[in-house]
Amino acid sequence: MAYCYFNGKIMPESEAGVSIRDVGVLRGYGVFDLLRTYGGRPFLFDEHFGRLVRSAAALGLEVPVSRQQAFTIVKKLLLKNKLPESTVRFVLTGGKAADSVHFNRATPTFFILISPFYELPASAHAKGAALETREHKREFPEVKSLNYLTAVKANNPLKGKAPFEILYTWQGRVLEAATSNFFMFSGDTLVTPARDVLIGTTRNLVIKLAKKEFKLKERDVSVRELFAGTEAFLTATNKDIVPVVSVNGKKIGGGKVGERTKRLMNAFCYFVDAWRADTA
Amino acid sequence: MAYCYFNGKIMPESEAGVSIRDVGVLRGYGVFDLLRTYGGRPFLFDEHFGRLVRSAAALGLEVPVSRQQAFTIVKKLLLKNKLPESTVRFVLTGGKAADSVHFNRATPTFFILISPFYELPASAHAKGAALETREHKREFPEVKSLNYLTAVKANNPLKGKAPFEILYTWQGRVLEAATSNFFMFSGDTLVTPARDVLIGTTRNLVIKLAKKEFKLKERDVSVRELFAGTEAFLTATNKDIVPVVSVNGKKIGGGKVGERTKRLMNAFCYFVDAWRADTA
Numbered sequence: 001m002a003y004c005y006f007n008g009k010i011m012p013e014s015e016a017g018v019s020i021r022d023v024g025v026l027r028g029y030g031v032f033d034l035l036r037t038y039g040g041r042p043f044l045f046d047e048h049f050g051r052l053v054r055s056a057a058a059l060g061l062e063v064p065v066s067r068q069q070a071f072t073i074v075k076k077l078l079l080k081n082k083l084p085e086s087t088v089r090f091v092l093t094g095g096k097a098a099d100s101v102h103f104n105r106a107t108p109t110f111f112i113l114i115s116p117f118y119e120l121p122a123s124a125h126a127k128g129a130a131l132e133t134r135e136h137k138r139e140f141p142e143v144k145s146l147n148y149l150t151a152v153k154a155n156n157p158l159k160g161k162a163p164f165e166i167l168y169t170w171q172g173r174v175l176e177a178a179t180s181n182f183f184m185f186s187g188d189t190l191v192t193p194a195r196d197v198l199i200g201t202t203r204n205l206v207i208k209l210a211k212k213e214f215k216l217k218e219r220d221v222s223v224r225e226l227f228a229g230t231e232a233f234l235t236a237t238n239k240d241i242v243p244v245v246s247v248n249g250k251k252i253g254g255g256k257v258g259e260r261t262k263r264l265m266n267a268f269c270y271f272v273d274a275w276r277a278d279t280a
Numbered sequence: 281m282a283y284c285y286f287n288g289k290i291m292p293e294s295e296a297g298v299s300i301r302d303v304g305v306l307r308g309y310g311v312f313d314l315l316r317t318y319g320g321r322p323f324l325f326d327e328h329f330g331r332l333v334r335s336a337a338a339l340g341l342e343v344p345v346s347r348q349q350a351f352t353i354v355k356k357l358l359l360k361n362k363l364p365e366s367t368v369r370f371v372l373t374g375g376k377a378a379d380s381v382h383f384n385r386a387t388p389t390f391f392i393l394i395s396p397f398y399e400l401p402a403s404a405h406a407k408g409a410a411l412e413t414r415e416h417k418r419e420f421p422e423v424k425s426l427n428y429l430t431a432v433k434a435n436n437p438l439k440g441k442a443p444f445e446i447l448y449t450w451q452g453r454v455l456e457a458a459t460s461n462f463f464m465f466s467g468d469t470l471v472t473p474a475r476d477v478l479i480g481t482t483r484n485l486v487i488k489l490a491k492k493e494f495k496l497k498e499r500d501v502s503v504r505e506l507f508a509g510t511e512a513f514l515t516a517t518n519k520d521i522v523p524v525v526s527v528n529g530k531k532i533g534g535g536k537v538g539e540r541t542k543r544l545m546n547a548f549c550y551f552v553d554a555w556r557a558d559t560a
Contacts, residue, residue: 059433060437139430147307
């Protein structure tokens with residue numbers, strides 16, 4: 001049986017229900033964060049929980065548990081759910097709003113949902129991914145809000161297959177993918193956007209690792225630059241580093257996984273292995 | 281006791297709960313529509329239900345009941361809830377998504393929620409409303425989606441009082457208010473935007489009524505034009521026609537309710553009275 005934490009209690013997931021007057025349901029008003037486990041232990045917990053708190057504050061919400069309380073609940077949930085590897089999703093909404101708009105900040109809806117970790121198809125890491133662009137900037141890009149209309153629509157096409165990821169462009173700039181951050185090599189410099197994007201926890205870790213090996217700049221990336229790039233990749237909690245080999249059917253870096261990207265993928269693996277050994 | 285319709289059944293509202301794996305809860309992926317009653321009877325039912333169907337289609341969703349079924353359910357709910365006047369809210373999401381993104385089109389979440397009709401403060405109609413602008417265009421402006429981050433945030437300020445309504449501007453144009461359409465007199469022509477806005481049912485009715493008395497154009501309205509306007513007003517299901525007397529603290533039309541606006545408010549009243557007499 002799957003267990004979740006819902007408004008103060010650990011309970012079977014089937015018993016948790018969000019009120020149909022919740023401003024999260026009626027207006028999509030809320031935030032979330034998502035972390036994964038390695039070896040059954042939460043990875044980058046503080047980074048994810050910290051971002052949840054900041055996302056919440058940006059929408060005038062407050063996470064009703066402390067970092068320590070959240071960590072204890074997550075450990076309990078992981079034990080009860082007995083999955084080999086999990087994703088842990090924190091969701092916070094404004095709570096009930098009788099008139100569908102005005103909620104009470106003191107009574108938010110807060111739940112923690114455990115899912116089996118979905119492995120990407122092996123080909124994503126080995127052969128790289130094909131992206132499609134959409135002209136879109138998220139409403140509060142720095143906030144991990146519940147609003148994913150463009151992304152979910154693209155992932156549920158009426159016909160054909162969804163692309164691996166949608167890459168958002170905005171007025172000539174490359175921003176981020178629907179659920180990932182975007183990096184590319186422009187000459188010998190690794191670049192990644194720093195404004196109008198969600199600042200990913202995996203992104204930040206990859207920046208730290210990459211700085212040991214490459215020149216790195218957090219700066220705007222133009223669409224023109226994208227197609228002149230020699231290597232590109234995505235970072236995300238559920239993807240770590242995934243090479244990008246084409247965008248809108250046009251090859252990036254000759255359509256092959258780049259050598260420098262492979263080096264970073266290895267560095268990421270080493271980091272995780274060391275962390276696992278360290279926390280075992 | 282309040283009754284709702286939830287996934288095929290009429291039930292007490294307290295028994296209805298949305299799964300915490302619903303793509304509506306996790307990703308704000310859904311649409312809604314809202315109508316009101318006059319004399320306890322649904323007003324503009326076909327227009328609202330038709331728009332719900334179109335909003336759904338735009339997101340690849342399908343309303344799981346026919347117009348006739350929905351009408352029958354709404355009549356039953358209104359009888360059971362025994363309110364003097366109500367709003368009726370249809371909500372449709374993609375339903376459960378185990379991985380938070382991919383849902384099954386055949387099993388959406390669909391519910392109908394009845395609320396007491398909230399009368400606006402009398403001063404809104406008598407003295408007019410003060411608006412504040414935000415630079416914002418909704419993600420799919422023609423779709424009545426569940427995404428209202430900017431609007432709900434503005435309505436729940438950490439300090440001070442929320443404005444009556446937020447007026448969205450976009451790259452020099454006036455679009456719509458957070459939950460209303462916008463009209464203004466530019467010289468002797470009544471103008472209202474027709475692109476990048478939700479096409480309101482009250483808006484369409486007001487256009488029909490206004491055409492009998494005034495020149496009317498559906499066209500882009502510039503922000504510059506807004507502040508040169510002599511009269512302005514909002515239309516919405518829960519507001520009918522509400523005069524606008526200031527925007528960002530600057531008076532519109534000398535800060536008084538315009539005479540032509542009053543004529544339209546009267547025409548609207550007559551229309552509703554005639555409809556009530558006709559359907560009694």
